[in-house]
Amino acid sequence: MIYRANPGQASYGEAIGILLLDSFTPFIPGDVANATTYDFPVRFRKVEGLTTRRVLGKDPTAFEPLLAAAEDLAGQGVRAVTGDCGFLALHQRKLAASLDIPVFLSSLLQIPFISSILGPGRKVGVITADSEALDETILRAAGVEPGDGLVIRGMEDRRHFSEAVLLETGVLDSTKVERETVSVGREMVAEEPRVGALLLECSCLSPYGRAVQKAVGLPVFDYVTMINYIHAALVKNRFEGEM
Known part of the structure; x- marks a missing residue:
């Protein structure tokens, strides 16, 4: 050759x-x-x-x-x-x-695919770094039409994630951030039982995908799956x- x-x-x-x-x-x-x-x-x-x-x-x-x-x-x-x-x-x-x-x-480019593999009435849950910043402009740029098919929850009010990722203190306690991420996933599914799969938007959340999946029993997508x-x-x- x-x-x-x-x-x-x-x-x-x-x-x-x-x-x-x-x-x-x-x-x-x-x-x-x-x-x-x-x-x-x-x-x-x-x-x-x-x-x-x-x-x-x-x-x-x-x-x-x-x-x-x-x-x-x-x-x-x-x-x-x-x-x-x-x-x-x-x-x-x-x-x-x-x-x-x-x-x-x-990572949001996966939403149309995830939605298409779920049954009628099921929703895609998105755990994002900042739920206020994840608005219609960003979703539409990713080819996603905002609406009832999405449930979005943010990590911006979780102390350890916010300090490490948003405030960039230079220190990350993975055990505590994992606990925070799992709690957001559990709260989302409890509030909206029609969520059929989760997407972790932030690249820093990918390490916690397995823990989230174990907690909620649903498919979990992230940057690494893409x-x-x-x-x-x-x-x-x-x-x-x-x-």
């Missing part, structure tokens, strides 16, 4: 490129920004100056640095680009139109076996 180098590319074999916010948060195993989360290599690129506050505030000037970072990832050979904040949905369509490779910036799904489409396995 003959291999050819791509001009300017430093390394190879990273199909997924991940754009990271400029934040001061510990990224534990299971987090989108922790390399040990994956069974395959990924390439990270921090978007300098693109803070959590700017993204939650829907800063329209965030697109240019996001585009520059995504173009750098594409130039390094990744075959698809994602992000680490569901609120990046605001830039999904524009960035996808600007690159020649697939773009799936937001990234694994896209990777499986980009890098197909060769099957061997017997009949």
Whole structure:
């Protein structure tokens, strides 16, 4: 087999490129920004100056640095680009139109799929970093029509999550954040029994998906389920076996 180098590319074999916010948060195993989360290599690129506050505030000037970072990832050979904040949905369509490779910036892009696999009358529950910021603008940018099919609950009033992720104190107590995330999931399902599946919007919530699932007994989707799904489409396995 003959291999050819791509001009300017430093390394190879990273199909997924991940754009990271400029934040001061510990990224534990299971987090989108922790390399040990994956069974395959990924390439990270921090978007300098693109803070959590700017993204939650829907800063329209965030697109240019996001585009520059995504173009750098594409130039390094990744075959698809994602992000680490569901609120990046605001830039999904524009960035996808600007690159020649697939773009799936937001975990919220999974909502139409999740909704389609649930029976009539069932709802998708979304646990988000900030329920006030997750408005119709963000949902519609992700291809989601706001309405009765969604139940949204936020983590902004949970002390340990808020301190670690929103206030960026630099310290994260995973045991306490897990407990807070589970409590939000339980409260949601208790208040709305028609919830048939949950989506953890924030990339920092992915490590707690198993605990949430154990507590509520429902399918739980997050950023990592989406990234694994896209990777499986980009890098197909060769099957061997017997009949």
